[in-house]
Amino acid sequence: MQYFCRMSSSIPLSVSLSGLHQRNRDLKEAPVNKRVFYLSLQSVFNAILIGFIAKGLVFLIDGFTNLCFYGNFSFAPASPAENHLGWFVVCIPVLGSIFVGLMARYGSRSIAGHGIPEAMEKIIVEDSRIPPAVTFLKPLSAAISIGTGGPFGAEGPIIATGGAFGSFTGQLMHISSSERKIILAAGACAGMAAIFGTPLAAVMLAVELLLFEFSPRSIIPVVTGCITGAGMHFFLFGSHPVFSIPDIPSVSGSALLIYVILGLITGVVASGISRSVYAIEDLFEKLPIHWMWFPAIGAIVIGVTGYFAPYTMSVGYDNIRNLLTGKLPLTVLFSLFLLKYLSWSVSLGSGTSGGTLAPLFTIGGAFGALMGILVLHFFPNAPISITLAALIGMASMFAGASRALLTSILFAMETTGQSNTLLPLLGACIAAYFVSFFLMEGSIMTEKIKRRGVHAPNAFQPDVLQSVPVAGFLSDAKETDFQLPHIYDTDDLAFAAEMMGKYQLQKLLVLKENDGREIAGIIEAASVLNFYSEQKQKDHAYQSPGKTKRVMVRGRQIFKINKS
Numbered sequence: 001m002q003y004f005c006r007m008s009s010s011i012p013l014s015v016s017l018s019g020l021h022q023r024n025r026d027l028k029e030a031p032v033n034k035r036v037f038y039l040s041l042q043s044v045f046n047a048i049l050i051g052f053i054a055k056g057l058v059f060l061i062d063g064f065t066n067l068c069f070y071g072n073f074s075f076a077p078a079s080p081a082e083n084h085l086g087w088f089v090v091c092i093p094v095l096g097s098i099f100v101g102l103m104a105r106y107g108s109r110s111i112a113g114h115g116i117p118e119a120m121e122k123i124i125v126e127d128s129r130i131p132p133a134v135t136f137l138k139p140l141s142a143a144i145s146i147g148t149g150g151p152f153g154a155e156g157p158i159i160a161t162g163g164a165f166g167s168f169t170g171q172l173m174h175i176s177s178s179e180r181k182i183i184l185a186a187g188a189c190a191g192m193a194a195i196f197g198t199p200l201a202a203v204m205l206a207v208e209l210l211l212f213e214f215s216p217r218s219i220i221p222v223v224t225g226c227i228t229g230a231g232m233h234f235f236l237f238g239s240h241p242v243f244s245i246p247d248i249p250s251v252s253g254s255a256l257l258i259y260v261i262l263g264l265i266t267g268v269v270a271s272g273i274s275r276s277v278y279a280i281e282d283l284f285e286k287l288p289i290h291w292m293w294f295p296a297i298g299a300i301v302i303g304v305t306g307y308f309a310p311y312t313m314s315v316g317y318d319n320i321r322n323l324l325t326g327k328l329p330l331t332v333l334f335s336l337f338l339l340k341y342l343s344w345s346v347s348l349g350s351g352t353s354g355g356t357l358a359p360l361f362t363i364g365g366a367f368g369a370l371m372g373i374l375v376l377h378f379f380p381n382a383p384i385s386i387t388l389a390a391l392i393g394m395a396s397m398f399a400g401a402s403r404a405l406l407t408s409i410l411f412a413m414e415t416t417g418q419s420n421t422l423l424p425l426l427g428a429c430i431a432a433y434f435v436s437f438f439l440m441e442g443s444i445m446t447e448k449i450k451r452r453g454v455h456a457p458n459a460f461q462p463d464v465l466q467s468v469p470v471a472g473f474l475s476d477a478k479e480t481d482f483q484l485p486h487i488y489d490t491d492d493l494a495f496a497a498e499m500m501g502k503y504q505l506q507k508l509l510v511l512k513e514n515d516g517r518e519i520a521g522i523i524e525a526a527s528v529l530n531f532y533s534e535q536k537q538k539d540h541a542y543q544s545p546g547k548t549k550r551v552m553v554r555g556r557q558i559f560k561i562n563k564s
Contacts, residue, residue, distance in 0.1 A: 032216045039175075039182055039217075043225035046169055046183065047190035050162045051232025054194040057139045057158055064147020065314060068092050079318060080149055081311040089149075089310070090303030093347075096148025097295035100141045100353050105292040107137045116156070116209055116356070117448040119163040119188055123210060124455075128180040130167035138164060141353040145295075149302050149313040151344040155195045156355010162191030162229075163210075182218045185210040186225030193229030196242050201411035202226040207460075208404045209445060214460055241417040242317070245324045245387055248420045255383040256424055262371050262389060263396040263428025264435055269367060270360075270400030271439035273341065278447050280349030291351060298350025305343040309335040312343055316362055320394070323365040324416070326386030330373070337366035356444060360401055361394040368393015391421060392428045400432035403443040464535040465493035465528065470510055473531065474521030477509060481522050484509040489520045493531065496523050 059075045066072040069083040069092065083089060108131050122130050142157030166187025170180035188210060189202035196202075206222045207214055251259070284294045306313040312335060319336055322328055328336075344359040372389025375382050391412055399408035409425045436443070442450050471489040486509040487496060499508055507524040511517065 032220065035179070036217045036220055039179060039186075039221040040224045042169065042173070042183060043166075043186035043190070043221040044228045046162075046166050046187045047194070047225045047228035048232060050158070050165060050187055050190045051194040051229055051236060053139060053161060053165070054154070054158045054191060054232070055236045057143055057154055057161070060139070060143035061147045061154060061315065064096075064143055068096070068148050079311070079315075080306065080313040081318075083310055087307060089307050090300065093149040093299035093302040093306070093313075094296050096144050096150065097299035097347075097350075097352055098293075100145050101292040101295045103137055103141045103144075104295075104351070104353075105290075107141075108133045116159060116188075116445050119160060119184065119210060120445065122163075122167065123181050123184065123212070128167055128177055128184045129171060130164045130184070132164075132168045132171075134164040135161060135168050138353065142355075145353045146314055148299075149306055150299075150347060150352060150354055151302060151312055151314070151316065151340060151359055152348075152354035153315050153317065153358020153361075155192055155357050157353065158191035158195055159188045159205075159355070160191075162194075163188030181211070182221050185218075186222045189222060190225040190229030190232075193226045194232045194236075196411070196415055197230050197233035197237070197239070198242075198411055198414040199223075199226040199230035201407050201414050202229065204406040204410055205404060208407055209402070212460065242415045243321055243324055245391070245416050245418060248385070248388055248418050250420050251388070251424050252383050256427055258375060258382060258384050259388070259392050259424040260427040260431050262368060262375075262392055263399075263431035265371065266364060266367060266393055266396040266428070267400035267432030267435035268439060270364070270397050270432060271436050273345065273360075273363070273397075274401045274440055274444040274447065277345050277349050277444060278451075280345055281351070281448075284350050294350040295347070295352035298347040298352060301346040302343045305339045309339045312336065312340045316340070316358060319362050320358070320365055323362070323369055323390045323394075324387055326369065326372075326390060328369065330370075333366045333370050333373075336362055337370060340366070356402070357398065360398045364397025365390040365394040367397065388421065388424060391416065391418075392424060395425050396428045396432035399429040400436040401444040403433060403436060403445070405429055405433045463494055465497060465532060468493045468531070470496050470523045471520065473523055473527040474510055475524060475527075477519050477522045481507065481509055482519075484522070486511050487523075488513040493523075493528050497525075497528050500525050500528075 062078050063073075063075045065078040065080060066074040066076065069080045069085065069089075070078065080089070080092075085092070119130070122128055138157055138161045142152070142154070142161075146152050146154065146157075163184045164187075166184040167180060169187075170183040175183070185206040189206040192205060193199045193202040203219070203223055203226050206226075207219070211218050211222070284291075284298070287294070287297070302313065311319060311332075319340075323333075323336070340359065341363050344354075344363070348354050348356070348359075369386050369390040371393065372384055372386045375384060375389075376386075395408040395412040398411070399405050402408075408429050409422070412425050413419065413421055440447075446455075469490055469492055470487065473493070474489070484505065484507065485499060485503055487499060489510050490513040491510075496508055500506065505525075507522045510520045510523050512520045
């Protein structure tokens with residue numbers, strides 16, 4: 001031991017290892033520090049600007065709608081539903097999509113698509129770096145696309161714009177890629193909160209689709225950004241619920257069962273809709289022309305459906321409000337379900353600039369209302385309401401298609417202000433969420449990037465190496481090991497694995513923490529890998545019930561003896 005101590009006193013300490021070791025300890029001892037405070041300040045600043053960008057996007061959409069469909073230069077709220085253009089209405093979306101195609105080709109192709117999948121891809125493979133041009137081109141392209149009749153909502157583009165702006169500011173600051181991811185997610189979800197005034201749903205959107213983690217250092221900046229975004233909504237758009245509906249009483253047990261079945265069926269439909277969007281995208285990819293022209297071809301379908309049902313065009317938030325009244329006629333409900341789906345899926349599959357939230361809410365709300373009417377037709381005394389059936393359809397359609405379960409539930413509650421909807425929403429959305437896993441491998445948010453070889457995490461689990469000290473996995477050190485970079489016996493296996501990867505080593509020297517110079521042994525990469533593999537295998541190992549059965553039998557025998 002004296003020899004070990006004498007040799008250990010000459011062990012050089014790697015400066016790089018020392019710095020990483022200290023940062024690792026600082027993070028473990030204080031997961032919330034001044035950097036979290038700085039990130040929170042940045043997310044608040046970003047959210048304020050994103051709120052104004054959201055208002056500006058709405059102004060632009062209304063401006064293009066007034067100009068293109070009515071010939072007025074005005075930023076007053078407008079919808080294509082009242083236009084009198086006749087068959088000329090088919091030309092308006094085509095012309096708008098030509099502009100979008102040109103912007104995508106000569107500006108940035110990142111402006112095309114849903115918005116959220118592109119942000120997910122940048123987070124996973126490009127260290128959350130989104131080209132700065134997207135910050136300016138995305139809202140402009142979305143305003144042109146929606147203002148000329150594109151069947152999308154404003155929330156998808158502003159989520160993408162908010163994420164791009166967060167990434168842009170993150171690239172200007174001296175921060176890590178992990179912190180840039182937090183700023184990106186905070187900006188994207190602040191955009192959603194700014195449009196809908198739904199801070200809690202926006203936070204859950206970040207957790208379920210963008211952050212891929214749940215930790216104090218990430219959730220605090222995101223929450224502050226979403227709260228600020230919601231505050232900007234109240235300041236710029238008003239404080240009333242976005243989709244106001246009459247008060248909904250508590251549901252009975254039989255009504256809850258019907259709503260759960262409705263959610264189950266909606267999940268099946270959502271899976272089919274998600275598959276169809278990418279099937280259409282595949283068909284466009286086979287066309288023998290440049291992809292710049294795809295949006296213009298898809299816009300022909302928008303125009304034709306818009307001729308027969310002009311209310312299927314553009315943002316369509318009024319459609320959602322009308323659906324939630326429960327008083328729309330069957331012809332309108334069928335149009336909002338079938339024609340809205342047709343125009344949206346073809347235009348989105350063509351690669352234009354658009355989103356998924358509002359269209360899925362509209363399609364799902366119409367389907368839910370139709371299903372509610374069908375139930376009441378065959379069972380007139382069923383204790384359900386068309387309003388709640390439409391709301392259930394909205395939320396469960398989005399839950400089944402996107403697999404953002406908690407986001408769907410909270411969004412429906414926050415936009416309507418109805419707390420009594422929680423139980424039926426929870427039952428219906430979990431049913432849709434559950435069945436979607438059996439019917440499609442990915443989701444409408446992940447399938448696009450999966451086709452590019454990028455796999456988004458589908459579960460958030462604790463790091464099994466993070467809480468296990470290296471002390472239990474040591475081997476005896478040899479004289480040739482004394483010059484290795486070292487860690488301490490109280491460090492965890494996760495830190496050991498990080499150091500081995502950084503220095504391309506198969507083992508590290510381990511010192512005793514209480515001494516600082518005495519050698520405890522070495523930790524080898526094989527030991528870390530074996531432990532990790534064993535822990536993962538336990539998650540999938542099914543234990544025999546034999547022992548449990550023996551205990552139960554023994555318990556019954558004791559009970560009989562005591563009884564006698």
